[in-house]
Amino acid sequence: xxxxxxxxxxxxxxxxxxxQILNAQILVALEHGNNERAVSKIIDGFTLSRHxxxxxxxxxxxxxxxxxLNLFASTLxxxxxxxxxxxxxxxxxxxxxxxxxxxxxxxxxxxxPLEITVSDADSAGAVWNYLMAVxxxxxxxxxxxxxxxxxxxxIDFMSPPPVAHP
Numbered sequence: 479x480x481x482x483x484x485x486x487x488x489x490x491x492x493x494x495x496x497x498q499i500l501n502a503q504i505l506v507a508l509e510h511g512n513n514e515r516a517v518s519k520i521i522d523g524f525t526l527s528r529h530x531x532x533x534x535x536x537x538x539x540x541x542x543x544x545x546x547l548n549l550f551a552s553t554l555x556x557x558x559x560x561x562x563x564x565x566x567x568x569x570x571x572x573x574x575x576x577x578x579x580x581x582x583x584x585x586x587x588x589x590x591p592l593e594i595t596v597s598d599a600d601s602a603g604a605v606w607n608y609l610m611a612v613x614x615x616x617x618x619x620x621x622x623x624x625x626x627x628x629x630x631x632x633i634d635f636m637s638p639p640p641v642a643h644p
Contacts, residue, residue, distance in 0.1 A: 497523070497546055504553050513622060516557055523550035568611065568622070571629040575608050578636035604632035 500523050507516035527550060531543025579585040584605050586592060589612055596602045607628040614625065 508557050520554055572611055575633050600635050604636050607632040
């Protein structure tokens with residue numbers, strides 16, 4: 479019986495250490511703007527918490543699992559409060575590109591591409607980049623910088639050339 483209690487204590491101590499390391503990794507990822515890694519680690523934390531809650535002995539593991547869930551939930555609140563997942567910048571880029579694509583007759587007012595033949599691959603690429611951002615629905619959590627670059631590239635291509643003044 480003593481051996482089992484010692485082993486359980488070591489498992490709980492190791493789990494607590496892993497939890498603190500995982501939580502630190504989440505905060506570091508957020509600090510460096512690596513939102514995708516932070517989200518992945520938060521999901522890992524919730525999964526680990528649930529796994530511990532369902533272990534034996536039930537009452538002890540359940541309490542440890544609940545504390546872990548609370549820790550990762552508070553870390554998620556910190557992540558959300560920092561604006562790390564703010565999608566306003568992507569929304570603005572999508573809105574600008576939406577206007578250009580509608581003006582060019584490439585999409586309708588419901589964000590659907592029109593069945594037309596485009597004159598060049600860049601126009602088709604602009605529509606593709608637009609749809610990639612609109613249909614992703616992650617609000618910028620996944621591949622945020624990549625999506626920003628795609629949208630900006632499409633905007634740069636679709637924007638009218640500057641008017642030359644005599």
